[in-house]
Each structure stands twice: as C-alpha cells, then as structure tokens.
Amino acid sequence: MTRVLLIALLAASLPLHAGEPRSGRDCEEATTVFHDVSRIGRKDRAAANMTRRHAEMAEQGWRFADSAIYTENGDLEGLFLTYVRPVACPESGAARAD
Numbered sequence: 001m002t003r004v005l006l007i008a009l010l011a012a013s014l015p016l017h018a019g020e021p022r023s024g025r026d027c028e029e030a031t032t033v034f035h036d037v038s039r040i041g042r043k044d045r046a047a048a049n050m051t052r053r054h055a056e057m058a059e060q061g062w063r064f065a066d067s068a069i070y071t072e073n074g075d076l077e078g079l080f081l082t083y084v085r086p087v088a089c090p091e092s093g094a095a096r097a098d
Helices: 002-013 043-059
Strands: 027-036 063-072 075-087
Touching: 027 043, 043 063, 043 075
Parallel strands: none
Antiparallel strands: 027 075, 063 075
16 A cells, blocks of 8 residues: 555656657846845844845845855854846757857
8 A cells, every 4th residue: 555655656747748849948046145234233233134135136036945044253244145036047959159
C-alpha cells in the first residue's frame, strides 16, 4: 500500500508534457543590497526601514527572497537583503560573447 502511494505521489509531481517549450519567463534575476542600520542612528528602526525598502523594491517589480544579518564584534551593523524578479530566459541558440 505504501509503495502504491509513493508511486502515485511521484507520478503526480511529474510535468504532464516534458517536451513543452519554456514560457520565456521561467528565469529570475536577483539583486542583493546592504541595508546599513548603523547609519540610521537607532537600530530599533531597522524593521520599519526594511519594510519601507521592501515596498520600494516591490514597486520596481522585485520580490523579497532572503535576508542575512551582518554583525561586527557582536553589534548589528546591517542586513543583506536579496530580491528576485522574473525575466525572459535567454534563447538557447543565441551566440555567447566570450
């Protein structure tokens, strides 16, 4: 019974048409920005300013993906914020510049 359920789960997760062409917007580009909280003066405003940054990036078509805290000598210095947005994938037959 368990084997049947496992096979059914695997079959359900496979794409229906593996040979279908890509939609042209399957790729993403990413950007990471450093959000310096030491320049703010009061580190308790870091969350509010990060929320403002998220809104600014969303207006430009970016979606928040990840964050990493940067500390120096145990003090919060800033945050690395990563954003992504969908882009058209390059053509597979296009010539590459070396």
